[in-house]
Amino acid sequence: MSISIKVQTHDFSVGEQHNALSSNNKSDGAVVTFTGLVREFSSGDNVIALELEHYPGMTEQLLQSIAEQAQTRWQLARISIIHRVGYLALGEQIVFVGVTSRHRQAAFEGAQFIMDYLKNHATFWKKEHFKDSSNWVEFKQSDKQALSKWQSIEQDAIK
Amino acid sequence: MAAGSETNLDNMNAAAGQVKVLFFGQLKERLKCDKLTVDIAHPLSITAFKHMLVEQKPHWQAWLEERDVLCALNQTMSSSDELVKAGDELALFPPVTGG
Numbered sequence: 001m002s003i004s005i006k007v008q009t010h011d012f013s014v015g016e017q018h019n020a021l022s023s024n025n026k027s028d029g030a031v032v033t034f035t036g037l038v039r040e041f042s043s044g045d046n047v048i049a050l051e052l053e054h055y056p057g058m059t060e061q062l063l064q065s066i067a068e069q070a071q072t073r074w075q076l077a078r079i080s081i082i083h084r085v086g087y088l089a090l091g092e093q094i095v096f097v098g099v100t101s102r103h104r105q106a107a108f109e110g111a112q113f114i115m116d117y118l119k120n121h122a123t124f125w126k127k128e129h130f131k132d133s134s135n136w137v138e139f140k141q142s143d144k145q146a147l148s149k150w151q152s153i154e155q156d157a158i159k
Numbered sequence: 160m161a162a163g164s165e166t167n168l169d170n171m172n173a174a175a176g177q178v179k180v181l182f183f184g185q186l187k188e189r190l191k192c193d194k195l196t197v198d199i200a201h202p203l204s205i206t207a208f209k210h211m212l213v214e215q216k217p218h219w220q221a222w223l224e225e226r227d228v229l230c231a232l233n234q235t236m237s238s239s240d241e242l243v244k245a246g247d248e249l250a251l252f253p254p255v256t257g258g
Contacts, residue, residue, distance in 0.1 A: 036258055052257065053183060053184065054183075054257070055181070055183055055231070055234070055250055055252070057234055058231060058234035058235075058250070061234060083257060083258075094258070095257070095258050115258060118257060118258050119255075119257065119258040120255070121236075121255065122255060122257045122258070123183070123231070123250075123252065123255055123257075124255055124256065124257025124258070125183055125184030125185070125252065125253065125255065125256055125257070126256040126257065127184075136184060136185040136188070136253070136256075137256040138254075138256070139253070139254035139255065139256055140256075143258075
């Protein structure tokens with residue numbers, strides 16, 4: 001089992017990530033990846049960029065812990081998590097989660113679990129930049145609700 | 160006798176010391192401060208520690224005591240009744256918004 005965690009300013013290639021997950025991997029029949037992009041927000045002005053900051057050291061530990069939690073729940077042989085920080089323009093890639101498993105269900109669920117926990121626990125903060133102003137993004141209750149489906153392991157999960 | 164006095168002094172010195180405080184996100188921006196070092200004489204709860212900061216900088220009260228501020232002690236999420244000790248790293252920040 002392997003876990004790769006990266007917090008970086010530079011972009012990543014989904015193709016390269018996919019290759020790293022699938023190459024020399026004869027036991028797994030499923031690769032699921034998720035890529036998050038900077039989008040135009042619907043409220044008010046159009047977002048032209050995002051600025052992301054994080055807590056170096058703690059963020060990597062939390063992401064590692066989330067990945068390990070996922071591996072205790074599903075048979076996920078390989079997990080790769082990349083989160084970018086810094087100034088990201090509209091359309092740029094922000095986050096990547098990729099997992100491999102023997103079958104698709106574990107891979108789908110594992111990837112979703114990791115994203116749900118990342119959104120709720122990983123120490124990143126996002127600021128939206130508009131044409132003439134900027135605004136820190138508020139925590140969304142919908143992200144908290146997304147955790148409820150994993151409630152059975154919530155009790156012993158990452159604080 | 161002399162040795163006993165030294166031990167007591169050592170214990171006092173061990174309890175007193177510096178705490179590294181970090182701020183992130185909107186909190187960092189509003190306080191206009193990303194980090195500071197604070198001297199403490201003895202261990203105290205995170206709540207008491209925040210109050211000590213507010214006594215030194217009253218204009219921080221609205222951000223540290225009246226808002227939803229999360230705390231991490233030595234890079235582990237912590238509740239506000241946990242004790243801050245000399246040598247600790249305490250981070251204070253708003254709810255996270257990554258992904």
